[in-house]
Amino acid sequence: MSADTRSKPNKGSGGENAGAPGSLEEAGGKSSLQRGLAILRLLASSNETGARLTDISRALDLTPPTVHRLLKILVEEGMAEADKATKRYRLGIDLFGLAAQAGNPNNLRDICRPILLRLSATLRDTIFLLVRSGFDAVCLDRSEGPFPIRSFTGDIGGRVTLGVGQGSLAIMAFLHEEEREEVIRFNLPRMQGVGIIDEVYLRTEIARVRDLGYASRSTGLLPGMSGVAVPVLDRDGHAVAALSVGTISERLNEERLPVVVDILKRESAAISRQLNPFDPVLRRPAAILGGGPA
Amino acid sequence: MSADTRSKPNKGSGGENAGAPGSLEEAGGKSSLQRGLAILRLLASSNETGARLTDISRALDLTPPTVHRLLKILVEEGMAEADKATKRYRLGIDLFGLAAQAGNPNNLRDICRPILLRLSATLRDTIFLLVRSGFDAVCLDRSEGPFPIRSFTGDIGGRVTLGVGQGSLAIMAFLHEEEREEVIRFNLPRMQGVGIIDEVYLRTEIARVRDLGYASRSTGLLPGMSGVAVPVLDRDGHAVAALSVGTISERLNEERLPVVVDILKRESAAISRQLNPFDPVLRRPAAILGGGPA
DNA sequence: CAAAAGCTTCCGATATGCGGAATAGATGGG
DNA sequence: CCCATCTATTCCGCATATCGGAAGCTTTTG
Known part of the structure; x- marks a missing residue:
């Protein structure tokens, strides 16, 4: 914690996804692992509805290609699931199995x-x-x-x-x-x-x-x-x-x-x-x- | 491109642990995200006892510095916990909270x-x-x-x-x-x-x-x-x-x-x-x- | 049907993560 | 009590994996 302020002005206006209030914990620092985990957390907070790629991109202030790549990995690893129909991502069931032990x-x-x-x-x-x-x-x-x-x-x-x-x-x-x-x-x-x-x-x-x-x-x-x-x-x-x-x-x-x-x-x-x-x-x-x- | 294929190209060669059949599910590929997740999975499978850094290092065929760095991130992010006394790592409770939604x-x-x-x-x-x-x-x-x-x-x-x-x-x-x-x-x-x-x-x-x-x-x-x-x-x-x-x-x-x-x-x-x-x-x-x- | 928004691929520059080696700390045995 | 061994942690140069702009492609919207 502390000291991240990545200086991104955050464009704010966006507004529509009332989903996660306040939180928005910034991208996640620097490492791709952190970013991946940030994505998981975001998915967790919007699991009701699921999140689309651009939602994530905006919320975490990451570029779409980056999010895309990370999501692909997460999906391959079973930590996230893509609903091909609605283009929405949710947490994967593997994660659930994982945490059953946690x-x-x-x-x-x-x-x-x-x-x-x-x-x-x-x-x-x-x-x-x-x-x-x-x-x-x-x-x-x-x-x-x-x-x-x-x-x-x-x-x-x-x-x-x-x-x-x-x-x-x-x-x-x-x-x-x-x-x-x-x-x-x-x-x-x-x-x-x-x-x-x-x-x-x-x-x-x-x-x-x-x-x-x-x-x-x-x-x-x-x-x-x-x-x-x-x-x-x-x-x-x-x-x-x-x-x-x-x-x-x-x-x-x-x-x-x-x-x-x-x-x-x-x-x-x-x-x-x-x-x-x-x-x-x-x-x-x-x-x-x-x-x-x- | 159904893409569902969990079989990856798998380049195999890398070779060091190619020999061992069964277990040892390979490091996790290349990306640090994958490696981090591999660590989490390993921790899940050894949550009874916990795993030490070198255990992970050996099991996943990653060098100790790498594991150390990844673990540090995971701990900071709440996905893993370190028992400072025994030097053992376990899955973090945050992960559990995460997956409650999964x-x-x-x-x-x-x-x-x-x-x-x-x-x-x-x-x-x-x-x-x-x-x-x-x-x-x-x-x-x-x-x-x-x-x-x-x-x-x-x-x-x-x-x-x-x-x-x-x-x-x-x-x-x-x-x-x-x-x-x-x-x-x-x-x-x-x-x-x-x-x-x-x-x-x-x-x-x-x-x-x-x-x-x-x-x-x-x-x-x-x-x-x-x-x-x-x-x-x-x-x-x-x-x-x-x-x-x-x-x-x-x-x-x-x-x-x-x-x-x-x-x-x-x-x-x-x-x-x-x-x-x-x-x-x-x-x-x-x-x-x-x-x-x- | 056209336009917009979103998703995905490509690719070069570079920052990021990697691992060897060295240090510090812990553990155990003589 | 000290030394040998094993483990954890830090450092640093190199190279690779990651990033994001741009452009193609698909889907949604009007």
Whole structure:
């Protein structure tokens, strides 16, 4: 980041593709790899409709021949797909397969999937699995409950500033001391308007969460909505993820809250156990290896 | 110029690792974009453990400085992550967020998620959502039922040759005529040993599936296992996906099969309806737009 | 049917990425 | 504790792969 300003005046007017607001993260620097990735990101942001070559060209400020060449490579590699009919490009399915493995340390996602299902069935609310990524929390998976609520954290792959939301707090509270400090320092300015803005209060909250073992507050982001989250700990007691429930406040009243917390904690512990499947003797993991998908 | 040919001119000669058959999928050609993507693929295949710089260097036959530079870019762009402690690289979470959008035409995945859940709960078996990708079917999503069965199609992102398995057949049967012919021509050789090898029989099967509206056979791949699948159709009556159930044969006997098929068809129709949310008058799709995840 | 916009190919100039070699850092063994 | 080995990182000159202007070709628009 920083310092790119390629001095391109950007011609601005163009206007029509209301698609990606603000973002427009400039071309992508210099290397063709960066440019290729920039194209992928652009495609991701316009996957609803797809993007045409010239759209990309304009948005990224690259010449059509360049975009054409890069797209050709991306398509050959399966990272993008061209709809020959409409001349629109979309992200390729290979990319999807690729990323099924991504952000999945220790197969966290796979391990949690059945647990999320169980939880959403039991609690009847939507359950989120969040992991830390830098200064954000990322939604790794989600399992919808029957109740029609949508947290803005909602989409899989979506990010929130660490510290905003209960899941985030649960993770924050169980980070290494120094990491937490770093996050707080970096994130406080980012939380303006969407989260806690007072450092003292934030620290109080974190201490409380650490103490109780769960985070639960009316978020204040959406009136009437509440959340409760517990951390998923590694064997050193540090957060690797969080399980979070988002629902309407009435469903997390004094009566029900302890029950929910209890269930969440139990499941979180189950996950932790699976994360460290480590039998002093037979410490061979799932390793089915061998065949390979060829 | 259909150009679909993934076979590249391949110049072969370069030669150093020409010897090793299998694995080692060559560096990735020439462009740095290709090399970068090759690295990502390698990381995906070794995400369990992570890969070190020299591992990558050797596996892809690139010099360490090159790998180092590319990795640096990938890390900066969030596509890879470096574990500074172990010196190992893994896929980055950004990639995951990226791909959450991928291979998701019309938000098929999002639309189907609750339906898969419902189905797996109702039928108590594992439900697969497959889409076509070139000459393969790709598993877009999966919802595990209580029964402990695993189809080899299992993993999200996994691919099967179109024509192998019931889901595949369901898709095949409802492709455009010409597309189907193309697929058959291309895939027959690929199905040796893992699927139907007789063209006449394959065509009979397809006709049958088309006629019945579902595919169901003991796959023969795993004795005792069966599958049943229905296509998900677009408004022209062509397959965009398939819903598939994999389970033990006993659970798809004459008595239960019709029930299952019926349920699947109903859900498939529900998906189709959502895919074409198109009211002659108010033909504005789901477009909630605006906010964006920012 | 003409005009415009978009897509693709070609090609020369040059910036970009490449890899050999040398440095710094980590790891392990004697 | 020090040395040998392996790995990661930096540097730099050379060459290649990439870029973009221009022009041909195709599709859409009016």
